[in-house]
Amino acid sequence: MTQKAEPLPAPAAVETIAVQVDGRKILVPRTMPDPLTARPVATTMIQACEAAGVTVPHYCYHPKLPVAGNCRMCLVEYGTPALGPDRKPLRNADGSFVIHKSPRPAIACATPVSPGMEIYTNTPAVKAMREGVLEFLLINHPLDCPICDQAGECKLQEYSVEYGQFASRFVEAKVHKPKQVDLGPRIMLDDERCILCTRCIRFTRDLVHDDALGIVNRGSYSTIAAYPGTRFDNNYTLNTVDICPVGALTSKDFRFQMRVWFLKETKSICTSCGTGCNILTGSRENRIYRYTPRDNDAVNGSWMCDAGRLNYKWVGREDRLTEVKIRGQRGTWVQAIQEIATRLKPATPGRLAIVASARQTNEELYLIRKLAQFLGAATDSVLRAGEGDRLLVNADKNPNSAGVRLMGLAGNPPGSNLATIAERVRAGEITSLIVIGEDVTQQGFGLETLRRLELLVVSDILPNGANEMAHFVLPGCAHAEKRGSFTNVKGRVQRFMKAIEPPGDARPEAEFLGELWERLIGEAAPASLEQLFNQLARDVAAFNGVTWAALGDAGVTVPLSF
Amino acid sequence: MIVQRKNLSFWERLYLPAIWGGFKVTVRHFFKKKVTMQYPEERWVVPEGYRGAPYLVRDQEGRTKCVSCQLCEFVCPPRAIKITPPGPAVDPGTGNVEKRPREFEINMLRCIFCGFCQEVCPEEAIFLMRDYSLTGANRKEMIYDKEKLLALGGVHQDRIQKWKRKQREAEAQEVFKPAGQPVGHDAHR
Numbered sequence: 001m002t003q004k005a006e007p008l009p010a011p012a013a014v015e016t017i018a019v020q021v022d023g024r025k026i027l028v029p030r031t032m033p034d035p036l037t038a039r040p041v042a043t044t045m046i047q048a049c050e051a052a053g054v055t056v057p058h059y060c061y062h063p064k065l066p067v068a069g070n071c072r073m074c075l076v077e078y079g080t081p082a083l084g085p086d087r088k089p090l091r092n093a094d095g096s097f098v099i100h101k102s103p104r105p106a107i108a109c110a111t112p113v114s115p116g117m118e119i120y121t122n123t124p125a126v127k128a129m130r131e132g133v134l135e136f137l138l139i140n141h142p143l144d145c146p147i148c149d150q151a152g153e154c155k156l157q158e159y160s161v162e163y164g165q166f167a168s169r170f171v172e173a174k175v176h177k178p179k180q181v182d183l184g185p186r187i188m189l190d191d192e193r194c195i196l197c198t199r200c201i202r203f204t205r206d207l208v209h210d211d212a213l214g215i216v217n218r219g220s221y222s223t224i225a226a227y228p229g230t231r232f233d234n235n236y237t238l239n240t241v242d243i244c245p246v247g248a249l250t251s252k253d254f255r256f257q258m259r260v261w262f263l264k265e266t267k268s269i270c271t272s273c274g275t276g277c278n279i280l281t282g283s284r285e286n287r288i289y290r291y292t293p294r295d296n297d298a299v300n301g302s303w304m305c306d307a308g309r310l311n312y313k314w315v316g317r318e319d320r321l322t323e324v325k326i327r328g329q330r331g332t333w334v335q336a337i338q339e340i341a342t343r344l345k346p347a348t349p350g351r352l353a354i355v356a357s358a359r360q361t362n363e364e365l366y367l368i369r370k371l372a373q374f375l376g377a378a379t380d381s382v383l384r385a386g387e388g389d390r391l392l393v394n395a396d397k398n399p400n401s402a403g404v405r406l407m408g409l410a411g412n413p414p415g416s417n418l419a420t421i422a423e424r425v426r427a428g429e430i431t432s433l434i435v436i437g438e439d440v441t442q443q444g445f446g447l448e449t450l451r452r453l454e455l456l457v458v459s460d461i462l463p464n465g466a467n468e469m470a471h472f473v474l475p476g477c478a479h480a481e482k483r484g485s486f487t488n489v490k491g492r493v494q495r496f497m498k499a500i501e502p503p504g505d506a507r508p509e510a511e512f513l514g515e516l517w518e519r520l521i522g523e524a525a526p527a528s529l530e531q532l533f534n535q536l537a538r539d540v541a542a543f544n545g546v547t548w549a550a551l552g553d554a555g556v557t558v559p560l561s562f
Numbered sequence: 563m564i565v566q567r568k569n570l571s572f573w574e575r576l577y578l579p580a581i582w583g584g585f586k587v588t589v590r591h592f593f594k595k596k597v598t599m600q601y602p603e604e605r606w607v608v609p610e611g612y613r614g615a616p617y618l619v620r621d622q623e624g625r626t627k628c629v630s631c632q633l634c635e636f637v638c639p640p641r642a643i644k645i646t647p648p649g650p651a652v653d654p655g656t657g658n659v660e661k662r663p664r665e666f667e668i669n670m671l672r673c674i675f676c677g678f679c680q681e682v683c684p685e686e687a688i689f690l691m692r693d694y695s696l697t698g699a700n701r702k703e704m705i706y707d708k709e710k711l712l713a714l715g716g717v718h719q720d721r722i723q724k725w726k727r728k729q730r731e732a733e734a735q736e737v738f739k740p741a742g743q744p745v746g747h748d749a750h751r
């Protein structure tokens with residue numbers, strides 16, 4: 001799952017130790033960075049097993065959280081080299097260590113490895129222990145699977161099938177706990193399904209520093225709860241739904257909307273702020289149902305904020321722009337592009353301005369840059385500032401501010417040229433304006449100002465204030481409906497894929513900008529998005545010749561030169 | 563290739579013995595019991611275990627048994643089933659079942675009467691019944707919606723009633739209040 005992160009600067013050579021997992025010899029570092037403090041801590045057996053490619057089933061262990069060791073699902077057997085009276089390991093005739101098998105099993109998630117250790121994950125005893133743990137977990141479990149949102153991605157289901165025993169021996173009445181507990185504005189808790197792994201508690205306490213959750217009562221009555229009188233309400237609550245291995249914590253937004261096995265998962269990027277968290281878009285039959293975070297340690301770890309996660313509904317809004325409009329009448333793409341090109345061609349340099357949104361992709365911005373250079377246009381973008389936090393949320397609410405600035409399309413700071421452009425429109429110096437993805441009526445271009453223009457081209461996704469005035473309205477695509485890349489605030493260029501089809505006439509902006517380029521400049525625009533990106537990377541110095549393929553799933557960091 | 567035409571014998575060329583043979587069969591059947599059925603006035607007695615059209619059922623208390631788990635939609639080979647799950651709004655009528663389909667459609671033109679839906683259903687909510695002759699004036703009529711499926715399916719005597727049993731058990735432990743009222747953690751102090 002974890003994607004290859006950016007090669008970190010090689011830390012001081014870590015001592016490696018040799019261990020054996022199910023008879024396979026491997027070398028593991030003696031220490032690994034702690035998920036919270038990054039301080040070196042001893043490598044555990046579960047990490048060694050992962051390095052050896054052996055899966056150890058686990059519930060409470062999560063690579064990004066402190067170890068709790070409470071579920072006992074990860075029990076394994078192990079042995080260590082026997083020591084002679086001289087405190088030196090004894091050796092067999094063939095030189096191998098004499099292994100002293102521990103009489104007791106150990107939890108792989110919290111036991112450090114030692115040199116020469118042998119770990120056995122597949123012995124009859126381990127299998128019996130797993131069966132036992134699962135049997136205990138299922139004693140009071142409601143088996144709500146048909147009505148449980150987690151079904152299909154539930155670790156309890158999966159491990160029961162893989163490691164459990166099939167028949168239940170429990171005949172007594174189950175302990176019942178509260179269902180439909182309203183934990184917070186976005187979270188619904190079903191206490192009966194909780195297996196008390198405490199992942200949610202550790203996440204919100206240790207990562208978010210909002211100590212909101214805890215366990216009340218004892219024994220089989222133990223129950224997850226928010227501190228009395230408080231709500232579980234921070235901007236990261238929905239991550240607990242992801243890490244909850246069962247269906248105890250459910251998202252109110254996604255609750256009972258669609259079974260997860262129908263969802264097509266498309267690798268994408270969250271567009272709600274400049275961090276650019278890696279996400280998966282879950283869609284079915286052209287409708288988006290949810291966003292979930294995708295691991296990328298260089299950007300967002302395994303998390304994303306609630307605001308970004310829930311910001312997908314606009315893509316399916318009823319009032320999306322779906323028609324090409326030429327002076328208020330429905331037109332075709334061919335007509336529109338042809339007419340725009342004919343009317344732009346004679347424009348003398350300096351009489352055109354382009355406002356390009358920092359929500360457009362690098363590829364689209366590159367095409368805009370080409371057009372702007374060819375036509376000698378004044379350009380700017382719009383700043384979208386908000387509040388950031390210490391974890392993921394960035395104060396810059398545009399997903400591609402860095403891209404606009406690298407393309408040289410924005411003022412410094414972005415948006416600072418807008419007033420001048422508006423002024424020059426009013427003075428009649430600028431007679432043509434192209435607006436891609438922004439509502440200029442919110443940026444000091446009153447309707448009176450726009451009325452002075454001889455040519456106003458507006459491309460957007462949702463209705464915008466300037467549509468009425470525009471000579472040409474070109475419906476664009478949401479990020480989920482096209483491919484492209486964004487550059488985040490730290491200069492990481494990340495690509496995203498297409499999940500659903502655009503509505504009506506709407507087309508990816510890169511397509512029609514490419515056509516405009518062909519008509520105006522007279523040379524063939526790159527035929528595919530890959531070629532377009534590769535050309536961009538060759539042309540724009542900062543991108544330094546990276547290729548679309550090299551971006552991979554995790555992206556590539558480019559230097560920011562502004 | 564040349565096919566050799568066999569010469570008929572005298573007896574065969576005579577032709578009459580064959581006619582006689584044919585008449586014998588006709589006369590024999592004339593006095594036997596008739597096998598032709600006057601369909602559609604007369605109908606087959608459908609044997610036990612016959613797989614006809616799939617319908618939804620209610621239990622003896624009138625509860626729609628389907629909880630919209632969508633397993634049948636998933637398993638259906640010709641994708642005849644389309645379910646709209648209820649969404650997040652809490653429906654007070656569903657009690658501890660929490661879920662039931664908002665819409666449930668079976669396209670009977672697509673259904674191949676395989677019975678997978680009945681087999682996979684964890685709630686015993688869908689059964690292949692005895693209807694084999696489904697007619698409609700247009701394609702739309704052949705897409706049966708939830709109301710129609712429930713009306714055709716009728717009542718299924720549920721001896722287990724697992725949700726009701728769970729609720730009774732929970733009430734005995736004073737945890738779960740009926741009618742879907744979320745309860746706080748004070749419930750079992």
Ligand code: SF4
Binds near residue numbers: 150152
């Ligand atoms: S948590 Fe898993 S096992 Fe439990 S009801 Fe939900 S899907 Fe089934």
Ligand code: SF4
Binds near residue numbers: 196243246
């Ligand atoms: S609610 Fe989920 S994550 Fe939290 S303790 Fe229970 S099972 Fe674990």
Ligand code: SF4
Binds near residue numbers: 674
């Ligand atoms: S009987 Fe078979 S084809 Fe018909 S709805 Fe059920 S699963 Fe689909």
Ligand code: SF4
Binds near residue numbers: 146627631683
């Ligand atoms: S399998 Fe049964 S309970 Fe699930 S959706 Fe189909 S009919 Fe409803």
Ligand code: FES
Binds near residue numbers: 058059060070071107
């Ligand atoms: S994963 Fe090791 S005890 Fe839970």
